[in-house]
Amino acid sequence: MISELKESYGGLFEDALLAEINQVGTFKEVSAGQKLMDIGEYIRSMPLLVSGAIKILREDEDGDELLLYFLERGETCAMTLTCCMGHTKSEIRAIAETDAKLVMIPIQKMEEWTSKYKSWRNFVFQSYHDRLEEMLKTVDSIAFLKMDERLLKYLQEKVHIVGDSTLKITHQEIAYELHTSRVVISRLLKKLEKLGKIKLHRNSIEVISVD
Amino acid sequence: MISELKESYGGLFEDALLAEINQVGTFKEVSAGQKLMDIGEYIRSMPLLVSGAIKILREDEDGDELLLYFLERGETCAMTLTCCMGHTKSEIRAIAETDAKLVMIPIQKMEEWTSKYKSWRNFVFQSYHDRLEEMLKTVDSIAFLKMDERLLKYLQEKVHIVGDSTLKITHQEIAYELHTSRVVISRLLKKLEKLGKIKLHRNSIEVISVD
């Protein structure tokens, strides 16, 4: 475990903190598609992402989903941070986008480390900042872009996250994450294909242009 | 100044911190409509809102605006927090929604207080949390609601913020903040009036139902 921790967080945390994390943290491996946290659940530990990617989703009363953003290596869920502190329920759903490795930190340690380690404080602040930035990007997309632009952006981000320009995904799954209907997605994907930006196959989409 | 500080932040901060704030902070009064911060500007001090309300706006490349949320008494701009720390530019625009009073804190003090005062740390964390929650609400509105629902919600929130059920506002101004066109707003306002939710007058809107 030490090696992977050091790889992802070595530059961020001082050795004493790394050692503590190593001692009190629990290593966890999840496979793609696995649910890590759901709306309304209480949070008992804080995840440090060591490898892979996690997607963070929001849901409305009708159960319709919307992708908010992805977490990558070296990041944590900012929602967790305050949910822990305030002992409130989760406002979001977290699902492993790829196979992923995490270190789970018991929440009691969080406050302790906040006074004890400057690097921890900075990490927490940085996480909040990053998450707010991601939320701004999300707002920009849904407020200012039309669905075809959002779709292309979504595909390009997915390519970045999974590290493969061919995405194994169905139109229905995309529709869920962008909160629209399958027919709309099929229509716009066809349009993007005609523009030469992607190539469509059964169960997969090849993203050509990433610019 | 002490009295207003104590009123808004007395329950939050320990006396020693209040005293420091009082010493190093500069009192600032702004009137409704005044711009406090713009996109791309560097942030040199952090505002603690003592009275009034501030609206936080986002802008796209075309200069189109979108209202993100309001700050009220006892709150601060979470964006500022990290912009200070990372010495990055502001991502948002802040405009006084009502006449407002602020205490401006030099950013050097921020980090100092973060190690020194637990209540300051908690305040900063709480601010981040509140801002993330606001952003979630914003995303919910623009992603899951139709324009007429967003409009009604907007009007009701405005009533809360200004503390008056009659809003002095034009259709055009609403259109800017919701990022749509004046014609759309006029149309939907007429519909809401027919439903008995509001009453329309020139330069003002009376909000009837707040449920």
Place this chain on the structure above:
DNA sequence: TAAGCTAGGTAACTTTTGTTACAAATTAAT
């Protein structure tokens, strides 16, 4: 091989939102 399932394509239609244009009412300015 036949039946059944899933994924995707597409037509036809509706609703929602955005755009253009113009008129009427009110207020402000000269």
Place this chain on the structure above:
DNA sequence: ATTAATTTGTAACAAAAGTTACCTAGCTTA
């Protein structure tokens, strides 16, 4: 008082997005 500017109302149309329905291609599996 006349002119000009602002605000609102509304019609007519266009574009974007959502819905329903049905078809076909390719797997799966009985």
